[in-house]
Amino acid sequence: MGGTEFVGRAVTEAALAKGWQVTVFHRGRHEAPRGAAVLHGDRTAPEGLAALRTGEWDAVVDTWSWAPSAVRDTARLLSGRVERYAYVSSGSVYEFPKAPGLGEEAPVVAGAPDAGDVPYAEAKRGGELAALESFGAEGALFARAGLILGPYENVGRLPWWLSRIARGGPVLAPGPAGLPLQYIDVRDLADWILHAVETGLSGPYNLVCRSGHATMGSLLEACVAATGAAAELRWTAPEDVLAAGIEPWTELPVWVPPEGPEYAGYHDTLHRTGVEKAHAAGLRCRPVAETVADTWEWLRSLGGQAPQRPDRPQKGVPPEKEAKALGTAGH
Incomplete structure (x- = not known):
């Protein structure tokens, strides 16, 4: 979902480099990486998901950062035609301040999958819940990225x-x-997400370097x-x-x-976020x-x-x- 800028582009390029068949769904404002199939639509517009009404995919990677309702609508539409929904979330979903060293067990902010425009932390948590609603605990993956750096x-x-x-x-x-410092190179983030969907990981993972x-x-x-x-x-x-x-x-x-x-x-x-779960699951920085x-x-x-x-x-x-x-x- 997206696939033409920063995290989405890095994921698309990494998947293409692996020889995967990749479809990008975006508004058409930026050129998609060469080799990707392209579907156009606007998730904020009425009937904006029309291009996704047909088709089946092994996995979806969604980088949406705004209203959780957009994730909700996409996940509902794709449920049954996609095996795994990877949502690029954020370490911002944790309640502030977070004790140093805590991992995915740290308390999270409130969120709602039906929410519209809400603050960033609530939006990301709502996006997680929206993916969970349609794909369940075994099919929803939450990539809780921290500071992301790198090309694009x-x-x-x-x-x-x-x-x-x-x-x-x-x-x-x-x-x-x-x-x-803790951060993640966008390409390391992309590589880990692809590894996670390929191996069937689900649930939350904190994704930054040690x-x-x-x-x-x-x-x-x-x-x-x-x-x-x-x-x-x-x-x-x-x-x-x-x-x-x-x-x-x-x-x-x-x-x-x-x-x-x-x-x-x-x-x-x-x-100072706990990251051993992701590193044990293949994250390399x-x-x-x-x-x-x-x-x-x-x-x-x-x-x-x-x-x-x-x-x-x-x-x-x-x-x-x-x-x-x-x-x-x-x-």
Whole structure:
């Protein structure tokens, strides 16, 4: 469902590379990967699923992020003609704050399969319940992804860091450099989802690398290496970053401070999730340097301008704000 952008595209390309027959159902705004069969429709429009009224498939991969009712309608329509429904959910379905190290047993937010426009966490939980309603516990798979990075990213996190570091000069690097991160390369996510549907997995799985697989230091140093830029990472204490009025996660993508009253619980929730269930079920995560280098090559192939989802805010700290924090304003 989709199959032409970021996660959906990575899943489609990985399935085609395995020699699978792939159908993508999308609105037609972006070109589908070569080799995929194409069906057009708009899940938000009346009769928008008409193209899916006939046909049978082994599995569906659904990346929908908005109203759960769209997942409900799709799952109901395909029930009986599809064996497995893999819904790309999110670690956001867990109640906040989440204790560090908790896995899929952590409490989740309330959600409803019939809901319309609701906040992101409730939407993803509602999507899970919608798939469960039609496919049951044995046929519904919930890929609860965390932070997703890699080629095709249309959210603007890693592309912003690469573009900023490529400009060179002093770069505000939010510390500490050893701060552990959790994320997943979109291609590793795609590979695991295909493995999961092929082997008949069901239920929820947290899909990110182990905490500390990368750090803020290794991520940003990989950006410097990939771009070859004359950039100087100026590591700045979290309290100084916050004192400068810079917003974690949005203005400095990926990063959240490890502690502090205003952001208590954020780092543990985002970067200290229990993931052993997925790793025991075949999840493999490539080195951060590979993710960064491949994303840079993809970004260069687009002339340096990454696509941006219109429903997500622009990422990155404004240059004047960064300069002020670094004490380089006017230089």
